[in-house]
Amino acid sequence: MGRMQALALAAVLTAVPVLAGCVAEPGPSPTSPLASGPAATGSAAPPSTSAPLETTQSSNKAPVYWIGRSNSNIFLYREFRDVPEQENPVTRALRAMMSEKPLDPDFFTPWQNPGKLATSISGKDVITVDVSEDAFNSNLDADMAARAVQQLVYTATAAAASSGLIDSGQQIRVRILVDGHTDYMAFGHVQLGALMTRQAGLVAPxxxxxxxxxxxxxxxxxxxxxxxxxxxxxxxxxxxxxxxxxxxxxxxxxxxxxxxxxxxxxxxxxxxxxxxxxxxxxxxxxxxxxxxxxxxxxxxxxxx
Known part of the structure; x- marks a missing residue:
């Protein structure tokens, strides 16, 4: 993984407000080939649930998920960030995720600052993200690529729910387009275009x-x-x-x-x-x- 592997060897954490329920689908284990993990050490495996969907909050801060390491495990962690208000809440949060550095030095993001980024919401449960190809200019293995895509899904759904743009009482789906097109292979490993949901087992326990x-x-x-x-x-x-x-x-x-x-x-x-x-x-x-x-x-x- 080169440079990103070195970054991944950073570590640990971040934030959440009081939350409401959300369904999650099974996803890649946070202890899969990326690390030796609890299965290799004989310790308990992390819970397989996802973090509940964020509830509406009055704060203008954007919820942004990052990737971080806790011992031999890699998880998603969240920070709340001050962001400019000229774009909609989902676009603001994703732009911060792709262009800013985490407050916590233990976290990192493999995303690159995109030339183009737009988001929209249809109905009560579908977020569409259209981003330019330059956002994917990082060399990742398949496991880290899957986490990076879920980092986007978690951030988009968190921003929409916390700002009251979608109904947090149901499962929210995200469709990722690249330069307006479906079927892009994110980081060379993850097929995009189909509707995605938050996958279980990826957030920090x-x-x-x-x-x-x-x-x-x-x-x-x-x-x-x-x-x-x-x-x-x-x-x-x-x-x-x-x-x-x-x-x-x-x-x-x-x-x-x-x-x-x-x-x-x-x-x-x-x-x-x-x-x-x-x-x-x-x-x-x-x-x-x-x-x-x-x-x-x-x-x-x-x-x-």
């Missing part, structure tokens, strides 16, 4: 929603939110605090349980009192028995 990477929050009570795909599952978290020499030392640790309540399934919240400083948050799905914790997500932030 553990998400840190807030704070986002690198933000500053007020000292005192710091609210941390996130989501696990294992509703009712146990999570372990750790806060590291940066010292004067740049080294990080454990500051707080604990456990929490993801909600099992309908409408809030998988959501977890922490309210911590943190003094001024630079911090790194780590959250992972607790291992069972003597098994190690899994699918760690990390986030750095500042308290001022």
């Amino acid at each position: 553990v998400w840190i929603v807030d704070p986002q990477e690198g933000v500053e929050v007020a000292d005192g009570s710091v609210k941390i939110t996130g989501r696990s795909l294992s509703a009712g599952g146990k999570l372990r978290w750790q806060i590291l605090r940066g010292g004067e020499n740049g080294a990080k030392a454990p500051f707080l640790t604990g456990e929490t349980t993801a909600s099992s309540d309908q409408g809030q399934a998988g959501v977890f919240t922490l309210a911590l009192t943190l003094p001024t400083g630079d911090y790194e948050l780590k959250v992972a799905q607790a291992g069972t028995g003597e098994g190690p914790d899994q699918f760690e997500d990390t986030r750095t932030f500042k308290v001022r």
Whole structure:
């Protein structure tokens, strides 16, 4: 995979608001030939469900999915980004996905900034994306190509749902055209043109929603939110605090349980009192028995 393989060796995470339900189709395993994965290490496999479709939000920020690595697994992670408002919400989010860098250095995108990009919505459940061929100018293997296409599907459906352009109560489909034509082979591996849906098993099993990477929050009570795909599952978290020499030392640790309540399934919240400083948050799905914790997500932030 060359340059993109080196990029993929980055790592880990990102964000989500409180979500509503969405059906997902089976998809390529996030631990397929791309990595050794849990199957090779004897640890638990990630949940096979997809992240629920985003609900309408008042924020103008665009939901953008990126590709990132958690240990030996590759998943889709999401950030909310400030974007120009001269285009429709779906086009804005996809343009950010193809032309900007993730806030979190652990993520990357194989897409290139396209010369042309347009989107439209027909009926209540079909998004059409028409993009120029130059967006695909990356050398990917078949597994990464499949993830890149799903990165687009997740971003398009998230932007349409969060902006209220489509009904988030049903499965949303995406058709990708290249220069107005069907049947393009994306990254040389994925046939486009047919309607696509979010595929299961590709999103990160553990998400840190807030704070986002690198933000500053007020000292005192710091609210941390996130989501696990294992509703009712146990999570372990750790806060590291940066010292004067740049080294990080454990500051707080604990456990929490993801909600099992309908409408809030998988959501977890922490309210911590943190003094001024630079911090790194780590959250992972607790291992069972003597098994190690899994699918760690990390986030750095500042308290001022």
